[in-house]
Amino acid sequence: EYTCDLKREKDADVLLMHKRDLNFKQLETMKRNFEQIWLLWHDESNENSENINKYKFNWTITYRTSAEASLGAYGITIVKEKPWSHQQLNSWIDKQFKKRHNQAVWFVSNCRPQKRLKKFRSFRHHYPIAAFGKCIPLNGSLSLNARAQSGTACGRQSSCEKLYLTTSKFYLAFESQTCTDYITEKFWRTLSVGAIPIVSGPKRENFARIAPPQSFIHVDDYTS
Template sequence: MGCHNTKKSVFSSMKMGLVISILCFLSLCLLNGWQTRFQPINPSSFSNRSRSRNVTILLWYWPFHRSFSLRGDMCWDLYRIPRCRLVDQRSMFPSADVVVFHNRELVQGQKLPFDLPRPQGQRWAWMSLEAPVYNGNLGKYANIFNMTITYRRDSDITIPYGQLLPKAAEEHLVDDVPLNKSSLVCWVVSNYRSQHKRSQVYKELSAVVPVKVYGRWTKTPLPSRALLPTISGCYFYLAFENSLSKDYITEKLWRNAYQGGAVPVVMGAPLGDYKAVLPPNSFIHVDEFASVKDLGEYLQQLAEDKKRYSEYFTWKQQWKVKLYTDWRERLCKICTQYDSLPQQKVYSDLEAWVNNT
């Protein structure tokens, strides 16, 4: 009898252990599923098993006629994006999954390859980092392109001028921001046009506070090595874009202001677009003030209040600036989203989409 009870007890323990093991396994599966579903995709986490074959991206011509090396498994070697083949040989057209056309060269007279039989399923991508006003006549491109590649967040592939990435634990030290600077407001501008909104705001602002202007317009150009050190001596930097357009936030903010160590005073995209991609209290938007005079007075008061001014740099405790300057990185990004893009999408009115600002 005792032996029978012992066996029964052992069997019960085994059953209980099995149930616990199964429950643990299911819990891990569920947890992993939640993490996979809700964590942002990081291209560097892709494995070579992500896709059964390479995606071939054909760049029809290099932007601004400046080419770069495409040797080897370049997308993987440089950016850890697997199974992504970036080529620029037009002979690869019949086997290309995506063919990319940069708009600047289309404006200058480059032709689309309508004379070639377009393989079934091949997608043509329209790419531009310009504001809409500089993209030329796009009405002739109705029902041609399947994909947009621009700085806009609603593009099929978004290629911003820059973005903020979370710092690793060991990067959380913040560089001291000088609080005694030589200039209140600085602006670097070469392409000055009096009809631009930014020029009008500058004229009004300079009547209220001193604005130090560098660049070809004032015959005080800054060599690249002097740009950021010069801006670091300014409390505020006018990160004014040459166009007021949706999501149009260029290196004037990401590099000049953020990396230069000045608080950016911004104008270009609507206030909501800046708030969507930048930490709060890290920039000052012109639209936040009833008048340019009010803006100027605020800048003066803020520069005198060292504690409040320093709070505009607290974002640096958690974030670091990532600049996008290499066209290869932008193009390799197509592969990270290729499988999730709509199969049959066509832009029936590209001009209307581009000008939807």
């Protein structure tokens, strides 16, 4: 049984606490029942959480596969009961994928991680990339024959975003962190719209562990 009724906290076998919603002052005044399991839910990467250790949580639930409870916080792979045959897959490629523009697309708003911006600037000299967001300067996406104009309003969840995701062959699913197992909605959204994610961040084996076989391109697969 699961409940959000705080009046029943003393009788619960497990107390689940979300890191972002924790009231640490309240936590310090709680009289702990040491027969209970304290379960910390933390789904963000690279945050300063040193003060968390003093509360002696028993278990964690995070994006890390090594956590006591590891959930697909951003996405999971579900194996079809009846996989497509090679004929069905090739038919989809011929009818759908080959119609897409021979370009990659990227939506980026967090400008702090400079490594992925550097990779973008390098890639656009070799392959067309339609890029949008405050990190992209005016005309910054006009590489080769990319079918996009940088600076165009193309916000999250907009029809413009959907259009580029569903008509481009690739998406730059560059994570902001290199933390182990930190694979966010960028990757899963790309797969869900039928594009191929070009990934950067965690090591290749992190993606291979959870993704469909041969479903992505990792930048570390290439030396230049």
